[in-house]
Amino acid sequence: MDQRRAEPDRNNSINPVSLYGEFTLTDNRKVRCAVSLTERDLIVQRLTSAPVGRSKVVLSLKDCVGCRAYLEDDNADPAAYFAAHFYPLRRRWVSSGVSRQRAEQCFRLAALQDPRANLEEAEKWARAVRERAARQQSLRRNGVLMSTLSRPSRMMLLVNPQSGQGQALTLYNNHIQRMLNEAGVTHTLVITERQNHARELVKEADLSQWDALVIMSGDGLLFEVINGLLERPDWAEAVRTPLGILPGGSGNALAASVHHYSGASLVSTEELLVSCGFLLCQGLVAHMDLVSIQLSSGPRLFSFLSMAWGFVADVDIESEKYRHVGAARFTVGTLVRLASLRVYKGKLAYLPASEDDHSEDEGSGNNMARHCNGQASSVAPSGDSPRQNTFHNSCHSNNSHKVRRTESTCKALGGPPDSLLPPLDQPLPSDWVVVTEEDFVLMLAMYQSHLAEDLLAAPHATSDDGVIHLFYVRAGISRAALLKLFLAMEKGAHLATNCQHLVHAKVRALRLEPHSPKGIITVDGEVVDYGPVQAEVHRGLARLITG
Structure with missing residues (x-):
C-alpha cells in the first residue's frame, strides 16, 4: 500500500496527528501497521491483509495506564519495541453493562541497523504516549483534580491474605502486579500477619519513601491504616499521604464507592478489581472526608x-x-x-x-x-x-x-x-x-x-x-x-x-x-x-x- 495514502491528515484541527510511523506487530512480523498518535488517541491501521481481523483500532489515551520501550535479549536482533497498555470500557458478554478489559499494543521498530538508534525512536514514542495520556487525565478532571501522584510512583501495597475468601494474593498475582508494572509503578508488597499489623506498620513507617499507601483487602485494613496515620506525632502531614483501595474482601464498600465516583456502571468481583486497579494506575488524588468517633x-x-x-x-x-x-x-x-x-x-x-x-x-x-x-x-x-x-x-x-x-x-x-x-x-x-x-x-x-x-x-x-x-x-x-x-x-x-x-x-x-x-x-x-x-x-x- 502507498504510504502517502495511509498517512493520516496531520492538519486535522480537531485531533491533529503529532507522530506517525509504520511498524510491524511484535507477535506477528507479517502484519505491518500505520501508527498515528494524536493528542487524544493512539490509532493503529493495518497495511497488510493477513491475518484477517479488524483493520483499524482507535484507543483513547484516557484509558492508557502506561507505555514502555525496550530491547529484546537477543543481541542479533537490532529491533527495538514499544508496548502501550490500555484498559478501555467494553461491553460484557453476560450482561448489558460494560467493564474495563485489558488491551495491549506492541510494535517492533527495525528501520535502522543500530539497536540504540531504534531504541531511541521507540523511547520517543513511549514518552509521547505517556505525556499525552497524562494530559488527558488532567483535562477530563475539568478543574476538580487536586493533584496527581508523581511518576514513577512508589507505593506500599498492604495485602491481607485472609480477607474475603482468602483469594487476595491470587488476585494480586493475576491482575494487580501486571497492571502496576505496566504503569511503571514501583511497589513493595507487605503481607499483614495479624490484626492491627497494618496500624503498627504505618505508625512507624518512614512515609517519605512512599508516594501512596495502597490497601488490598476489605474495608477493615484501611480502618487500621487511617487510625495508625492519625496516631503519629506528625499526623497532620501523615494523613495527607494518598491512600489507594483495591477490593480483596467481602464488603469492598470503599472500592465500590471509588468505582461509582468514576462514573462507570455497576460491576462486581474481579471486574471491580480491574476498575480500581486502573484508577490506581492513573494516580488521580482527591480529598476524602474522615469522621471522628467519640x-x-x-x-x-x-x-x-x-x-x-x-x-x-x-x-x-x-x-x-x-x-x-x-x-x-x-x-x-x-x-x-x-x-x-x-x-x-x-x-x-x-x-x-x-x-x-x-x-x-x-x-x-x-x-x-x-x-x-x-x-x-x-x-x-x-x-x-x-x-x-x-x-x-x-x-x-x-x-x-x-x-x-x-x-x-x-x-x-x-x-x-x-x-x-x-x-x-x-x-x-x-x-x-x-x-x-x-x-x-x-x-x-x-x-x-x-x-x-x-x-x-x-x-x-x-x-x-x-x-x-x-x-x-x-x-x-x-x-x-x-x-x-x-x-x-x-x-x-x-x-x-x-x-x-x-x-x-x-x-x-x-x-x-x-x-x-x-x-x-x-x-x-x-x-x-x-x-x-x-x-x-x-x-x-x-x-x-x-x-
Missing part, C-alpha cells in the same frame, strides 16, 4: 465509611460465619436477621447540614491547619432532605459551642479537634435536632456512596462533600417493607420508595445513646464498645486515589 471509653477513632447500630450492624457482624461465600454473606445475613427482626431502644440527635455551611468552607482543602489553630471546621452540603427542612429555621451559628484548643494540644490528641461536639456527658446545643422516637430498627451514618459492593446506600454522596448521610428506620416497619428497602438499595433507589418508616438527613454531627442493654455498634465494619457515641465530619482531611 466513645464513652477509650480514645477517639477516625472513620472513612460508616457507623451503624441495629439491623445493619447485626447483619455485618453476624454474617461473619458466612464469609466463605464472599459478598453473598450479607444477603444470607440479611435474610437470617429478617426472620427474627429486633427493635432497639435509644436516643438519636444530630446537627443538620445547612446551605450556610457551604460558603464557610468553599474551596477548603487544607482545613487541617485551621483545626490546629482552634478554628471551626465547616462543611458544604449538597442539598437538603425534605425531611429536615423544618429544622433549618432554628439553626444558628454554633460558635458558642466550639471546642478551642492550642496547637500543642491538637497535636497531642492526634487528629484535628472536634469543634461541634460537647463531651458525651454534657447536654447538646439547642440547634441540634433530637429524634423523639425511641424505638429503632436501624441507624446508619454513611459518608461514602456504597455500604457494600451491591448496596448503594448514599447515592448522592461524594468522597469530600463534608456531609454525613444519616439514615434511620423507625420501629413498626414490616419484614416485607424492610426487605424491599434493601433490595431497592442495590440500585440506590431506597429513598424513592417513600417508606414512611425511613428517615434521611444530611448532618454535620450526631450523637447516639443506646438504651437497649445489648447491641452492636460498628465503625467501618469493626465492632466498637457498646454505649453512647457521637461523631463529627472533618471535611477533606485525608487523600484518596480515585476516579
